[in-house]
Amino acid sequence: MLQRGPGDPAFQVGADGAFWRASRTPVGPGTIRIARKGEEVEGRAWGPGAEWLLDGLPALLGADDDPSAFVPRHRLVHEAHRRHPGLRLIRTGLVLESLIPSILEQKVTGVEAYRAWRLLLQRHGEPAPGPAEGMRMRVMPDPRTWALIPSWEWHRAGVDTKRSSTILRAVRVARRLEEAASMDLATASARLQLIPGIGPWTAAETLQRSNGTPDAITVGDLHLPQIVGYALTGERGADDEAMLELLAPYAGQRYRATRLILLSGRTPPRRAPRFAVRDFRTM
Numbered sequence: 001m002l003q004r005g006p007g008d009p010a011f012q013v014g015a016d017g018a019f020w021r022a023s024r025t026p027v028g029p030g031t032i033r034i035a036r037k038g039e040e041v042e043g044r045a046w047g048p049g050a051e052w053l054l055d056g057l058p059a060l061l062g063a064d065d066d067p068s069a070f071v072p073r074h075r076l077v078h079e080a081h082r083r084h085p086g087l088r089l090i091r092t093g094l095v096l097e098s099l100i101p102s103i104l105e106q107k108v109t110g111v112e113a114y115r116a117w118r119l120l121l122q123r124h125g126e127p128a129p130g131p132a133e134g135m136r137m138r139v140m141p142d143p144r145t146w147a148l149i150p151s152w153e154w155h156r157a158g159v160d161t162k163r164s165s166t167i168l169r170a171v172r173v174a175r176r177l178e179e180a181a182s183m184d185l186a187t188a189s190a191r192l193q194l195i196p197g198i199g200p201w202t203a204a205e206t207l208q209r210s211n212g213t214p215d216a217i218t219v220g221d222l223h224l225p226q227i228v229g230y231a232l233t234g235e236r237g238a239d240d241e242a243m244l245e246l247l248a249p250y251a252g253q254r255y256r257a258t259r260l261i262l263l264s265g266r267t268p269p270r271r272a273p274r275f276a277v278r279d280f281r282t283m
Contacts, residue, residue: 001090001209004101005114009121009138010128022128022139023097025049026178029139031132032057046130062088065212070256073249074232080260087263089256091212093181096174097140098209099192102202103166104159112158119157124149143171166197185213208255217247217254224258230268231261 002021003011012020018035030049034057035042041061045053058064065088072078081087092098105113124145125138141149147168154164170177173195180188188211192203201220208216218224219240229238232246250257 002092004117005110007118008114009118009125009136010140012132012135012137020132020135020137021053022132022137023049023053023092023094024139024142025052025094027052029126029129031128031130031137031139033131034061046132047128050129056091056093059091059093059212062090062212064091065089065214067256069214070250070253072260076231076264076266077257077260080264084260084263087256087259089212089214089259090209092210095178095181095192095206095210096143096170098206099170099177099198099202100140100146100167102205103163103170103198105205106163106166106202116157116159120149120153120159123153123157143174146171162197166195169195169197180207181210183211185211185215188213189216204255214253214256215251217244217258219244227267228258228261231264231266236268 010022014020014033016035018033020031020033022029022031024030025048028048030045030047030053032043032045032050032053041057043054043057045051067088070081072081101113101117104116121138121140124141126141127133128135128137128139149164151161151164154161177192177195180191183191185207188207189200189203192198192206193200199220201218204216204218207213208218225238225240225243226236228243228246230236238246244254247254247257
């Protein structure tokens with residue numbers, strides 16, 4: 001959920017299976033290494049944000065999540081729930097860290113968005129503290145650095161003016177946006193959507209990660225309604241309205257339901273070719 005495509009400079013999986021994350025916390029940059037040791041999880045962290053990251057590790061692993069409230073209502077969801085009994089919703093407590101890549105993913109292919117995130121962090125982020133520096137990991141820029149990225153650098157990364165302008169508006173009020181990490185879903189979503197260019201899709205994609213909200217259902221997605229509709233009915237062509245109707249029995253837990261549906265692997269067969277990746281540098 002936190003890795004933004006292959007080659008994400010802020011996220012790596014080591015040869016030993018350990019997870020490495022580089023984050024910009026409220027007290028500064030930090031790197032955390034998370035490894036499973038038998039029945040325990042071991043966390044080690046470096047940098048000014050090390051203590052903050054370690055304090056937030058239980059929430060990151062889903063300790064604040066309560067899956068007992070979820071009741072499967074469909075055979076496929078029940079089976080996915082049975083196969084993934086340990087599924088917990090993560091909570092990073094960091095809004096901007098999830099908001100900016102979600103903005104980059106608006107109305108473009110995943111390949112385009114991941115490339116933009118990778119290039120922007122490589123050019124404007126800072127080396128991750130600790131051993132991750134040798135792994136070429138990067139911490140995302142602070143709000144001021146985001147605001148100072150020149151227009152041609154956005155263009156070089158394949159980010160159009162609409163998305164870059166939305167990011168610039170967001171970083172100007174970064175402190176107010178980070179407050180959403182402690183808000184309920186409705187209030188947090190409304191806070192994010194005060195920024196022009198941030199709609200329900202971007203707000204949900206952000207709060208799923210920053211807040212771990214079990215009902216933060218993504219609407220406005222190109223693929224999700226069709227996946228949910230096909231998985232639960234076997235029919236193609238579902239839209240947002242049909243998806244929300246199908247997920248109505250999971251009110252309060254609709255995001256968890258969609259996670260389980262996605263984990264089931266039941267998706268409609270592809271009929272159309274993938275969207276071509278656009279190169280903004282040639283425009």
